[in-house]
Amino acid sequence: MKSYHANEKGYYGEFGGAFIPEMLYPNCEELRQNYLKIMAEPSFKEEFDQLLKDYVGRPTPLYFAERLSNKYGTKIYLKREDLCHTGAHKVNNTIGQILMAKRLGKNRIIAETGAGQHGVATATVCALMGIECVVYMGEIDIARQAPNVARMKMLGAEVRPALSGSRTLKDATNEAIRDWINNPVDTHYIIGSVVGPHPYPDMVARFQSVISEEIKWQLKEKEGRENPDYVVACVGGGSNAAGAYYHYLDEPEVGIIAVEAAGKGIDTGESAATSALGKVGIIHGSKTLLMQTPDGQITEPYSISAGLDYPGVGPMHAHLFTSKRGEFISITDDDAMQAGLELCKLEGIIPAIETSHALAIFDQKQFKKDDVVVINLSGRGDKDLQNFIDYFKL
Amino acid sequence: MNRIQSKLQENKKLLSIYFTAGYPKIEDTLPVLQHLQKSGVDMVEIGLPFSDPLADGPTIQESSTAALRNGMTTEKLFEQLKNVRDTITLPLIIMGYFNPVLQYGVEAFCKKCNEIGIDGLILPDLPLDVYVEEYEATFKKYGLLNMFLITPQTSDERIRQIDNSSEGFIYMVSSASTTGAKSGFGQEQESYFNRIAEMKLKSPQIVGFGISNKETFNAATKSTKGAIIGSAFIKQLTANGTEKIADFVNSIKN
Secondary structure, three states: OOOOOOOOOOEEOOEEOOOOOHHHHHHHHHHHHHHHHHHHOHHHHHHHHHHHHHHHOOOOOEEEOHHHHHHHOOEEEEEOHHHOHHHEOHHHHHHHHHHHHHHOOOOEEEEEEOOOHHHHHHHHHHHHHOOEEEEEEEHHHHHHOHHHHHHHHHOOOEEEEEOOOOOOHHHHHHHHHHHHHHOOOOEEEEOOOOOOOOOHHHHHHHHHOHHHHHHHHHHHHHHOOOOOOEEEEEOOOOHHHHHHHHHHOOOOOOEEEEEEEEEOOHHHOOOOOHHHHOEEEEEOOEEEEEOEOOOOOEOOOOOOOHHHOOOEOOHHHHHHHHOOOEEEEEEEHHHHHHHHHHHHHHHOOOEOHHHHHHHOHHHOOOOOOOOEEEEEOOEEOHHHHHHHHHHHOO | OOHHHHHHHOOOOEEEEEEEOOOOOHHHHHHHHHHHHHOOOOEEEEEOOOOOOOOOOHHHHHHHHHHHHOOOOHHHHHHHOOOHHHOOOOOEEEEOOHHHHHHHOHHHHHHHHHHHOOOEEEOOOOOHHHHHHHHHHHHHHOOOEEOOEEOOOOOHHHHHHHHHHOOOOEEEEOOOOOOOOOOOOOHHHHHHHHHHHHHOOOOOEEEEOOOOOHHHHHHHHOOOOEEEEOHHHHHHHHHHHHHHHHHHHHHHHO
8 A cells, every 4th residue: 555654764755865964864863773663662652641641731622613614514623732731733742852862862952943832842841851952043033933032041941043044944944953963962953843854754743643643533532433534734844734644644535635825925926835836855854845946045935924934845745745645725824814813703712823824725625514624723823912913903 | 087086096195175166256266266276286176055054164154155145056157167177177076965956957967067077076965875876877977976974973884885885085074063163173083083094995085174274184184185174265265355375275285
């Protein structure tokens, strides 16, 4: 059977692999040789599950959104990752990776962050474990995301500005990689999404796979079947989507819908819709689709949502796109903001702007009345309050 | 025989210089090469600028950003180097990241290098296994040598693999660092240099990263074939333009 998971070399079809300079080879190789072994250890699983339950607050509810369902004439369930500690799914991965780092004997953690959500989730688990934490963040993002910078500092992390290139997420990632090159022995790099060199995309997807693992039994309880007709998630790098799809990738009757940020519109030059605008290339050690000039220089994407504004996409998603296993839809800033506000009014839930993109698909995609559509509600909107205030003049 | 291989057989320690193409000014690529040849360097790495040079420190990052802002592209570099062999006899290596080469088309890129008279490539983020499986035949078809990197963390077993696949030199990264991050060598480098010397590899080694002056050049080449200077050269280029290139090279060699 065709599989949409990574093979043993970290390839999803033609995408993935580890396109890294030799300076990173020992770091990635150590992780590659150990990650599956460590994740399979009973003591690891036990500690991971325990923390997800008692610290993160899992399982997160699978909530039948009745008023939203009535409006769009289909059955919509929301997987409430927004109720996780720190406000989004990101913490599932950072818990997994901090436990991994401890078992590998690392005593220093580095991470990159764009909007600051992954940085906060990393700073949180470092505080929990008493491990030194350095978070790289683009200088421009530091200015845009002051509350999350303050959160990281309160949690004891050092926030280092990335001053190179365009001074945003991709440059913060470059700086974190450079730090790892300079500190290859004692440091673990907690990448925040299903991007980067093998084994990161597969490892992060496995830590996030708890999302679809729970959807399966929760849906069985509510609908009498494990498989929905569709599972929907927003995709920047793609970690919440990878988690929501994971146990459905090789279930052909489950439709996979990936929602990208069109920004001001795909053809405006201000967009982050990688599947539509990207070409095959190498970014941050992975072969995938990325936005670049004809000359192979990586370009700066745009989205109102800082979490979707990454010029690449995880190799799993690049493969879902080119193989047509996944259906890719792109949503503009305006449509996402309206959908976010609609969820507030209809269901009393304020979603993150990233997540709001996934909620905005109903104008573009028709569902049948008895379809079961699960939307991964990846994060809550507290962090976006200022954006909502500015946009709606609240 | 390839110009790199011939040069490696000369009975001397080799000085190789890295510079970013199209820097400080876009039309400086050829003049820099000519100054370098006149001042007696042995080999040159021409840096193809990239937007996201993740193995490089600030000096080379900034020169790459400036070169791209100057309008540097792969096509432009090939145009500048079209007649390079009319005046330049030095072994020439293009060093860059894999993505721009991939976008140009690996075969088209290699073909163009061959036409111009480029002798080899250094693409740090093209991994050994991918090179061997997918691109080695193409490189050979166009007479290009591929130089691989090793670091103090590279295992003996992997160094042997790399040595087997090398036909030019092995690029010995002196310490776990990005370019230009450290200056001077310590105990760690000495034991690393000794360890490599004792392995008696078939490929000569040329040391890069952390070499900025005569003292570090001499230390790096005690047990190796030569050394590469990149960030320190670019710093002086930034400060003095192309005029003082000979002075810089002389300060290393004499």
